[in-house]
Amino acid sequence: MIFFFNYYVLSMSNYFISQLLVCLLMLPALLRILISNRKQKDTLIIFAPVAFFMSLVLVPAFELTFSILLLIIESTLIFIVNIPSLNRYSKKLYIDSFSPIYITFTSILSVAFILIVIFLFMNRPEPMPHSETIPDIKKTVFRMEGTHSNGFSESDRAFFLPDAVFYTVENNNETTDNPVVVFLTDVYTVFRGNEATVTMLTERQNIVIAGDFFCKDGKYTDSSVFNRDARSFYLRYLKQKESPDIKKSETYWKSLKKSELAALLSFAKQRYTGHKIFIIADGLSAKAAEEYVSSQAADIKLLALDESITGYIPGYGNYAVLEPFFYDKKALKKTSGWIQAQQIAEMVEQFK
Numbered sequence: 001m002i003f004f005f006n007y008y009v010l011s012m013s014n015y016f017i018s019q020l021l022v023c024l025l026m027l028p029a030l031l032r033i034l035i036s037n038r039k040q041k042d043t044l045i046i047f048a049p050v051a052f053f054m055s056l057v058l059v060p061a062f063e064l065t066f067s068i069l070l071l072i073i074e075s076t077l078i079f080i081v082n083i084p085s086l087n088r089y090s091k092k093l094y095i096d097s098f099s100p101i102y103i104t105f106t107s108i109l110s111v112a113f114i115l116i117v118i119f120l121f122m123n124r125p126e127p128m129p130h131s132e133t134i135p136d137i138k139k140t141v142f143r144m145e146g147t148h149s150n151g152f153s154e155s156d157r158a159f160f161l162p163d164a165v166f167y168t169v170e171n172n173n174e175t176t177d178n179p180v181v182v183f184l185t186d187v188y189t190v191f192r193g194n195e196a197t198v199t200m201l202t203e204r205q206n207i208v209i210a211g212d213f214f215c216k217d218g219k220y221t222d223s224s225v226f227n228r229d230a231r232s233f234y235l236r237y238l239k240q241k242e243s244p245d246i247k248k249s250e251t252y253w254k255s256l257k258k259s260e261l262a263a264l265l266s267f268a269k270q271r272y273t274g275h276k277i278f279i280i281a282d283g284l285s286a287k288a289a290e291e292y293v294s295s296q297a298a299d300i301k302l303l304a305l306d307e308s309i310t311g312y313i314p315g316y317g318n319y320a321v322l323e324p325f326f327y328d329k330k331a332l333k334k335t336s337g338w339i340q341a342q343q344i345a346e347m348v349e350q351f352k
Contacts, residue, residue: 013125015062022071025051029078030110033098045085052079064230070116081105123325126337138172147215148259163215167191169198170207179276182264183210186283187253188236189317196318200345209268213260257288278351283315301351309343311335
């Protein structure tokens with residue numbers, strides 16, 4: 001158990017552990033037709049709504065992914081099938097019998113459950129390679145209010161949906177004036193989708209600044225739900241089907257990404273006055289960053305992430321780390337996601 005914890009939880013895979021937890025919560029509801037004592041109250045049924053609730057919690061915690069969507073669908077069906085049983089339990093009634101229809105549906109859901117678990121293991125995040133040099137990382141989250149047109153400021157309000165979230169990631173043991181890397185994520189990714197690269201950058205004594213934006217004049221989708229917790233999933237898997245050529249929206253994306261870069265650079269200069277600043281930009285964001293740097297920040301060096309990194313898919317961040325099953329289907333030349341992250345960090349070192 002200790003090995004399992006160290007191998008996954010300490011390697012950026014609390015995402016995977018959370019998925020397994022939801023699976024464990026669903027299991028008693030599926031197995032109750034085999035292990036429930038009909039002379040007692042059906043206490044196992046309470047796992048059905050708990051599993052359903054926990055599957056929904058995964059979305060704001062990690063953003064919507066295909067794996068989480070499968071868990072939500074499965075837990076929702078388990079919950080619906082067991083509503084009559086929950087009603088009996090609320091009335092403190094004993095189990096009478098399981099109807100043939102219930103047994104049939106539960107059996108189908110049990111087969112689906114097994115297939116989902118197999119898929120989760122096939123698509124589990126690539127574990128971080130063991131290294132004695134991985135730093136003690138300090139990540140600070142700033143919940144911001146404002147807009148691109150009026151600027152952003154940190155809010156001290158306890159309960160509100162921020163217009164942007166800024167992150168600073170640095171080596172907790174360093175006190176020197178380390179270089180600052182402003183990471184501009186692509187349209188298809190958020191901060192979480194680039195944390196492997198951020199970790200490798202921090203290992204090489206860099207301070208990393210990145211942000212996720214949800215403000216009124218910086219929307220990615222018309223739906224506020226998709227814009228906040230399912231943006232990457234919507235744009236990557238659904239929007240592309242509507243418009244396979246994402247370049248049709250390139251003018252809008254570049255304008256949006258220029259505004260995001262300006263906000264992050266302003267934040268970096270205010271917080272880390274005197275530090276050397278570099279920019280990393282991914283996918284379509286790199287084109288926006290190139291135009292911004294050439295016109296307004298010629299003194300700042302820019303690294304554009306592209307196919308020159310072995311096996312890297314521009315615009316998809318640490319896709320090979322977080323979605324290895326899908327990465328293997330899409331990548332022209334496969335490689336370790338952590339090796340990609342290390343290559344990016346080494347390229348930044350050449351700027352210094």
